[in-house]
Amino acid sequence: MERGSDRRRHTRLPLRLTVVCRRVGTPGERVYSGSTVNVSPGGMLMEINMRELETGELLNVDMTVPPDEELLEFGGRFSNHARVVRVDALPRRSRSGSAAQRIALEFCDSPKLRV
Numbered sequence: 001m002e003r004g005s006d007r008r009r010h011t012r013l014p015l016r017l018t019v020v021c022r023r024v025g026t027p028g029e030r031v032y033s034g035s036t037v038n039v040s041p042g043g044m045l046m047e048i049n050m051r052e053l054e055t056g057e058l059l060n061v062d063m064t065v066p067p068d069e070e071l072l073e074f075g076g077r078f079s080n081h082a083r084v085v086r087v088d089a090l091p092r093r094s095r096s097g098s099a100a101q102r103i104a105l106e107f108c109d110s111p112k113l114r115v
Contacts, residue, residue: 017064019036059084061082061105079112
């Protein structure tokens, strides 16, 4: 369903959730953490306080969803692989002085909630 210039297949929900991810296939690789800007069944937009991830990279993504009467009564955890489809540098810097990125991710499979 096309809405103006928006070509997304899924509606995105504006959610702020903590995200932890790491590159797939690189043992002992650094863990990246950040927060979501929005989430859909097909992907998400997240912000992290560093500029190290690039378009095309494959990540293992973990998100915890707290209990919420309107969203998920019991909460749960999502874990999935996702591909980086876009990386935008943000003009601001984190408190630690590191640069920030906004990263668009496309899920490789439909996310499954574990309660």
